[in-house]
Amino acid sequence: MEKRLGIQIRNKVIRMVLLVLTTSMLTFILMKASPIDPLQANVGQAALGSMSHEQVEKLEEYWGVGESPVKQYVSWAADFIRGDMGTSLLYRQPVADVIAVKLANSLFLMVTAWILSGILGFFLGVISGMNRGRWIDRLVKGYCLLISSTPTFWLALLLLMVFGVWLKILPVGLSVPIGVEAAGVTFFDRVYHAVLPALTLSITGVSNIALHTREKMIGIMESEYVLFARARGEKGLVLFWHHGLRNALLPAITLHFAAVSEIFGGSVLVEQVFSYPGLGQAAVSAGLGSDMPLLMAITIISALFVFGGNMIADILYGIVDPRIRKGGAA
Amino acid sequence: MEEPVLKIEHLNISFLQYTNGMRQSQLDVIRDLDVEVNAGEMVAVVGSSGSGKSLLAHAVLGILPYNAARGGRMTYRGSELTQERIEKLRGSEIVMVPQSLSYLDPLVKIGKQIRKGRNDQKTVEKLKNIFRRYDLKEEVEDLYPFELSGGMNRRILISTALIEEPKLVIADEPTPGLDLKVAKRAMGHFRELADLGAGVLVITHDLELALETADRVVVFYAGCTVEEAASKDFIREETLRHPYTKALWRALPQHGFQFIEGVQPYVKEMPEGCPFSPRCGMCTQECRSDIPYRSLRGGRVRCLYAT
Secondary structure (H helix, E strand, C coil): CHHHHHHHHHHHHHHHHHHHHHHHHHHHHHHHHCCCCHHHHHCCHHHHHCCCHHHHHHHHHHHCCCCCHHHHHHHHHHHHHCCCCCECCCCCCEHHHHHHHHHHHHHHHHHHHHHHHHHHHHHHHHHHHHCCCCHHHHHHHHHHHHHHCCCHHHHHHHHHHHHHHHCCCCCCCCCCCCCCCHHHCCHHHHHHHHHHHHHHHHHHHHHHHHHHHHHHHHHHHCCHHHHHHHHCCCCHHHHHHHHHHHHHHHHHHHHHHHCHHHHHHHHHHHHHHCCCCCHHHHHHHHHHCCCHHHHHHHHHHHHHHHHHHHHHHHHHHHHHCHHHHHHHHC | CCCCCEEEEEEEEEEEEEECCCEEEEEEEEEEEEEEECCCCEEEEECCCCCCCHHHHHHHCCCCCCCEEEEEEEEECCEECCHHHHHHHECCCEEEECCCHHHCCCCCCHHHHHCCCCCCHHHHHHHHHHHHHCCCCHHHHHCCHHHCCHHHHHHHHHHHHHCCCCCEEEEECCCCCCCHHHHHHHHHHHHHHHHCCCEEEEEECCHHHHHHHCCEEEEEECCEEEEEEEHHHHHCHHHCCCHHHHHHHHHCHHHCCCCCCCCCCCHHHCCCCCCCHHHCCCCCHHHHCCCCCEEECCEEECCCCCC
């Protein structure tokens, strides 16, 4: 058992290192291949034209134009391994500091959305699956299919229009009120500003988990063990509590941890629409502005998040499912 | 005479099926089934595999699939067994013992599952007694279904019945793939239930085992009950009634292992009248009409020429 666990941990670590290595390389290659000229993007055509040759050369050095890509990557990687993520070219601050601020903003958004969509999705799926073919099932299914075929940014715009522009009950963007000192921002302000983006993310996150749980629930209701439970007089909520919940929850948990990637991906779009200064928005500006150190760091952190989500799913499954837990012990 | 615990008359079960897209067809899986179980009696319904006899158990417990329709009349202790009445009685007075462990929830521990989650002193004590009686260790309560060994399965499944106060026990194929010793012991457990006063209906394909333990045997062929006979009628061929039962008798190892030509007709290609007619040596034109199920020498038979 001890040995098995050791091997498992070792394998996971190897996989994680490989993942970081390949994503960083891929990001780097893609950035180098991108047609965006860092000077034109950040300094501007007009300003560049009016500069002296020396000034332009200095700027080229700052943005790393013309340097050997391999040398660049290796030196970045060497720093990264030592724990130095470099300095963001756009923010002119250490990348670690930029990410700390942005991640805190995003995390609040994503965790809320993740939990909300998980709980809501699971229960919608359960209700739908247990009432297969009835109107409530059709309603849930219709909602899920509609939502999963709706682009996230479009939904974000829609919510923004309804709640921000027409009803004027929620702010149209940003994470804090405009014209207020940083010290004067209350926790309530932050929550108030996060409602719309979090809501958008939750709504889109629901459909996947709900549809999956519905399928699972239908399978459970048709299973022999539910048939027998019914033959033993169990029904309704008791039946669900004894046999449905646990059997449906297991795959739902796994799926939902694996869905961390989707929430992450969705947050990039949603933050963009709501001008919410989170990790997603930083990623977009870093990409468009050729801020290589920042983009690399964000990509790696996202990859680690997704990896972590999948890994937790793996581990949890082993803990909750006796067949895997005890099977491993035997 | 006392009312039988369970009396089933002219039970039929059919399925609506869609063939070639939208065409609906009706499959009559059970067409005419009659059986009676008295208190303290063990009755075996014997039929070959795939003849739909499991549906009988599902019908009595009201758990037929949604696309199945049931006709005929079921009476439980003197009054009709309607779906509402089934739902009230199942799991307490009427219990089913399923075929295999796949009928247990894989994620619930055995003890909790047998008790249906009840934790009162009386139920806990009762289960302990059942386990002692069946020679199961107390630790088994804390196992999950996948951890059970093959030998324990039957005793666990039957425990689910004993934890209640059953007046009627329906055992669906209780000896699938078991070696003779284990199978005999499993049947013995059901015999005990009957001796304790419950009515026991065993649905099985194993005639030999059924004869050893059951009081009466009902022979099921191609959707119909063709004969009802006391187990002792099977000692000699002459005391049996239906040609199919006689063929079964001759097919038993100790009676020469003789088989007859042909196979049981498929639901969709059912002959008119007697379902056994294509394989029967004494079949006449008359056999193409409806054959009544009539009493004969203390049993019942669905054959015009049985004497």
